[in-house]
Amino acid sequence: MEFSLEQLAGILGGTIDGDPSLKVQRLDKIQEGQPGGIAFLANEKYENFFYKTEATAVIVSADFIPSKPYTTALIRVKDPYTSFTTLLEAYQQLHQASLVGIEQPSYMDESSSMGELGYRGAFSYIGKNCILGEGVKIHAHTFIGDRVKIGDGTVIHPGAKICSDTQVGKQCVIHSGAVLGADGFGFAPQEDGSYKTIPQIGNVILEDQVSIGANSTIDRATMGSTLLCKGVKIDNQVHIAHNVVVGAHTAIAAQTGIAGSTTIGAYCIIAGKASIVGHLKIADHTTIGGNTGVTKSIKKSGQTLFGFLAMDLKDFLRSYSIFKNLDDLQKRIQQLEKKG
Amino acid sequence: MEFSLEQLAGILGGTIDGDPSLKVQRLDKIQEGQPGGIAFLANEKYENFFYKTEATAVIVSADFIPSKPYTTALIRVKDPYTSFTTLLEAYQQLHQASLVGIEQPSYMDESSSMGELGYRGAFSYIGKNCILGEGVKIHAHTFIGDRVKIGDGTVIHPGAKICSDTQVGKQCVIHSGAVLGADGFGFAPQEDGSYKTIPQIGNVILEDQVSIGANSTIDRATMGSTLLCKGVKIDNQVHIAHNVVVGAHTAIAAQTGIAGSTTIGAYCIIAGKASIVGHLKIADHTTIGGNTGVTKSIKKSGQTLFGFLAMDLKDFLRSYSIFKNLDDLQKRIQQLEKKG
Amino acid sequence: MEFSLEQLAGILGGTIDGDPSLKVQRLDKIQEGQPGGIAFLANEKYENFFYKTEATAVIVSADFIPSKPYTTALIRVKDPYTSFTTLLEAYQQLHQASLVGIEQPSYMDESSSMGELGYRGAFSYIGKNCILGEGVKIHAHTFIGDRVKIGDGTVIHPGAKICSDTQVGKQCVIHSGAVLGADGFGFAPQEDGSYKTIPQIGNVILEDQVSIGANSTIDRATMGSTLLCKGVKIDNQVHIAHNVVVGAHTAIAAQTGIAGSTTIGAYCIIAGKASIVGHLKIADHTTIGGNTGVTKSIKKSGQTLFGFLAMDLKDFLRSYSIFKNLDDLQKRIQQLEKKG
Known part of the structure; x- marks a missing residue:
């Protein structure tokens, strides 16, 4: 895909300093700009790179006044960052839209159906009685079990596995290697110390605009559904156990990792490597720090929690700063004891 | 699959309040019961849901006396939970048993063999000199390397990878995306600071009734075997390094995560996100809490350990409750110092 | 593959005690040696096993003098461990070299090319405009997107996914289920509390001799590249976010896990389950302990860090040893208060 600066300025409602017929094929970082690329300058900190960049063009603010010589063409716009994001999105949409049709060999049971403008990559597998919406992109090596529903515009990246009975909403993105609908970890201890498997017959439901990262696992419910509501964004290697909401x-x-039957509220932010034990309720708008272990329900919304066992962030940091010098504290007690 | 209440009461040894010819196709939670489903009531806490459920039938205790009007049929049994579990298991067994045959395209080297009543999904791959037992189910996209043995009744879910020389026992379940037999992480530091790869020529052995969760990784031994004994149950995204037992x-x-060459005893319970360093021995019947880091061998069986560095659970909780108020402790020392 | 002791002694520059025509097919641990296997004895601790081993031959030191009867043949060499490693490597190289050709069905776009002595397993997928070097081994179920470059001698294990625009150097090893080049976790918060996806148009670059463990995920950069330099070794289930170096x-x-835009120095050692937040710089030769959380840049090289929030290892252990007895410390303060 190649565009002239004239075309891009038209899309962005900007003006050109330089040759409008120049062509770009690529979006570059300003510090790594090369011929054929277009970059942006939104932050003064990066202005030095502007004078050195080899990008063919740079998107700058309408009122930007260079203070040194430079070699690139300019597209002047109101808000360079927003304009650049517009180009990024256009780039991705063009890319996705171009994926249409069926590569062979691929497998789809005859009882299943695929909407218009869809894509199925080679070695993709679709089981029985599945309904795929319009523009659904099923990349190579994707597994889709029986009775799966996938909403319009959803993209399933290579090698993701969507097990039986899963329902995926519209405009979702499932990244490579993610597993939706594996059995929950349910075993009943027997008298002899062994375990008996508890069949897991529920499913996984993703509402619209949910994103699941690479190699994450969302287990099916024992009964009922493991549910990810609208707009939930999940990073790589996250584990969501059975019956979590x-x-x-x-x-x-x-x-x-989130253990079984826990309910997380809306608009929460959970940082990396946090863990939440089972059967809890976490209030809306809760922020949970990295590595934090949550073992009790959070009833009041809007809190920020942190620590090996979750506590208020500020309280934890205060305690931890003393922990760092516990040796000193101990010596002060020894001093007091000697005096006494 | 559809059953009449008469058939189900026969299987469960129960009696029917209502129309024995009513049909159900599904197992429901009582709070989410819908027509065509059968639910159970075993816990008084859920009795309110009983009066509202739309399930076609509910399995209740033989002596259950409803206190309000209700609309569902009843199957009265001695122990509703056990009866429901019986139905769950029957449901899963029927489902698994129905998977027989070979979907195409699939790949199996001619030197390998597959037992009766087995299943191989499309795009499954089986290398050289493999022996698959009776009723083994190899789902779509499964990879099985060379010289792999798989015991009767084992199920390998979509996209699991069983690398060369792995031995899997009977009635095991390997979930999607699990990797058995990738190389152990073995590198010899060189004088120039680089690493030389130590070839990993051992294998992975799973005894009977072992379950491995989605996207877990069990590395092959450097030499000898990484060994998971009978009945071991492993959840999602667990990492078992080379030569672990x-x-x-x-x-x-x-x-x-369990690092290399560590031996874990029998009948242990290890909670989520725990980590155990290499070359340790953990006694039988040890319980290790979530997020706990174990850096020393555990010789005495029956202990419960917890903490950033593992210690007795109660001791950790006592120390942590003081940690939470370390600021207060520090102030009390300051007070004493002033007085002194 | 079968070798006579005479052949092996020739390769290793050793001498034989026993029948030079004896054949071995396997490398064994001395404590598990069986007929047809060759083991080694490098450490006195294992000498007891030597007298019991059923291995056909054992590699021993040139000056080794057995003190009891034994049944195995000997190959005497200068350094038994090094000799054994030589055999291990020869074994693996022979094994890899024997994998040549294309299994069917497999998929490669006609615009892509594959070097000599390469291997492509069944159900492997190679997209558009890819260039694969000489001796590249693409195992079954591997996904390779568009415009991917892979250097000579690199091995991609079953079911790894190398997404579009990734560049992989020479002699790299990518283990099963690893995902290179999934989208970075980039979402812009909107005024209504929802998130807008930030397109991720950068790529992943691996220099030569990089190893990536099973089910690890290396995300593509938002723009520019996520970069793993020469000789980096990454274990299983590691997460490297966008724009990390x-x-x-x-x-x-x-x-x-390493969060976005962090730069890790050269010659660092990072133990299991560590986590490093985004936008940091970690100096060369830094050692980071298991479970350690790093939230600040490390400027001085050669440090060893440990703890829930990283601090000097010795300082942490000192503080933690007092933490274990915080209850005691509190009681001593109470005593002092009573006295006061």
């Missing part, structure tokens, strides 16, 4: 627009960073 | 009927929750 | 010959153990 995650409220709308909650974001969960990499390697976090 | 896990004793019989030990359960390990999600995202736990 | 890892310096040459740094080793990272299992389940560690």
Whole structure:
């Protein structure tokens, strides 16, 4: 895909300093700009790179006044960052839209159906009685079990596994290697110390605009549904156990784990490697720090929690700063004891 | 699959209040019961849901006396929870048993063999000199390397990878995306600071009734075997390094990691995100809490350990409750110093 | 593959005690030696096993004098461990070299090319405009997106996913289920509390001799590149976020996570389950302990850090030993208060 500066200035409502017929094929960082690329300058900290960049063009603010010589063409716009993001999105949409059709060999049971403008990559597998919406992109090596529903515009990246009975909403993105709908970890201890498997017959439901990171695992419910509400964003290698509910627009960073039957509120932010034990309720708008272990329900919304066992962030940091010098504290007690 | 209440009451040895010819196709939670479903009531806490449920039938205790009007049929049994579990298991067994045959395209080297009543999904791969037992189910996208043995009744879910020389026992379950037999992380530091790869030529052995969760990784031994004994249950995203041994009927929750050459005893319970360093021995019947870091061998069986560095659970909680108020402790010392 | 002791003694520059025509097919541990295997004895601790081993031959030191009867043949060499490692490497090289050709069905776009002596397993997928070097081994179920470059001698294990625009150097090893080049976790918060996806158009670059463990995820950069320099060794289930740079010959153990835009120095050692927040710089030769949380840049090289929030290892252990007895400390303060 190649665009002239004239075309881009038209899209962005900007003006050109330089040759409008110049062509770009690529979006570059300003500090790594090369011929054929277009970069942006939104932050003064990066202005030095502007004078050195080899990018063909740079998107700058309408009122930007260079203070040194430079070699690139300019597109002047109201807000360079927003304009650049517009180009980024256009780039991705063009890219996704171009993926249409069916590569062979691929497998789809005849009882299943695929909407218009969809894509199925080679070695993709679709089981029985599945319904795929319009523009759904099923990349190579994707596994889709029986009775799965996938909403319009959803993209399933290579090698993701969507097990039987899973329901995925519209405009979701499932990254490579993610597993939706594996059995929950349910075993009943027997008298002899062994375990008996508890069948897991529930499913996984993703509402619209949910994103699941690479190699994350969302287990099916024992009964009922493991539910990720609208707009939930989940990073890589996150583990969501059976019967968990995650409220709308909650974001969960990499390697976090949530144990069975816990309900997370809406608009929460959970940092990386946090862990939340089972059967809790976490209030809306809760922020949970990295590595934090949550073992009790959070009833009051808007708190920020942190620590090996979750506590108020500021309290933890105060205690930890004393922990760092516990040796000193101990010596002061020894001093007092000697005096006494 | 559809059953009449008469058939189900026959299986469960129960009696029917209502129309024996009513049909159910589904197992429901009582709070989410819908027409066509059968639910159960075993816990008084859920009795309110009983009066509202739309399930076609509910399994209740033989002596249950409703205190309000209700609309569902009843199957009265001695122990509703056990009866429901019986139905759950029957449901899963019927489902698994129905998977027989070979979908195409699939790949199996001619030197390998597959037992009766087995299943191989499309795009499954089986290398050289493999022996698959009776009723083994190899789902789509499964990879099985060379010289792999898989015992009767084992199920390998979509996209699991069983690398060369792995031995899997009978009635094991390997979930999607699990990797058995990748190389152990073995590198010899060189004088120039670089690393030389130490070839990993051992294998992975799973005894009977072992379960491995989605996206878990069990590395092959450097030499000899990484060994998971009978009945071991492993959750999602667990990492078991080279030459680890896990004793019989030990359960390990999600995202736990066990470093190389450590031996875990039998009947242990290891909660989520625990980590155990290499070359340790952990006694039988040890309980290790979530997020706990174990850096020393555990010789005495039956202990419960917890903490950033593992210690007795109660001791940790006592220390942590003081840690939470360390600021207060510091102030009390300051007071004493002033007085002094 | 079968070798006579005469052949092996020739390769190793050793001498034989026993029948030079004896054949071995396998490398064994001395404590598990069986007929047809060759073991080694380098450490006195294992000498007892020597007298019991059933291995066909044992590699021993030139000056080794047995003190009891034994049944195995000997190959006497200068350094038994080094000799055994030589055999291990020869074994693996022979094994890899024997994998040549294309299994069917497999998929490669006609615009892509594959070097000589390469291997592509069944169900492997190679997208558009890819260039694969000489002797590249692409195992079954591997996904390779568009415009991917892979250097000579690199091995991609079953079911790894190398997404579009990734560049992989020479002699790299990518283990099963690893995902290179999934989208970075980039979302812009909107005024209504929802998130807008920030397109991720950068890539992943691996220099030569990089190893990536099973089910690890290396995200593509938002723009520019996520970069793993020469000789970096990464264990299983490690997460490397967008725009991270890892310096040459740094080793990272299992389940560690590194957040976006952090730069790790060269020759670092990072133990298992460590976590490093985003936008930091970690000096060369830094050692980071297991489970350690790093939240600040490390400027001085050669430090060893440990703890829930990283601090000097010795300082942490000193503080933690007092933490274990905080109850005692509190009681001593109470005593002092009573006296006062």
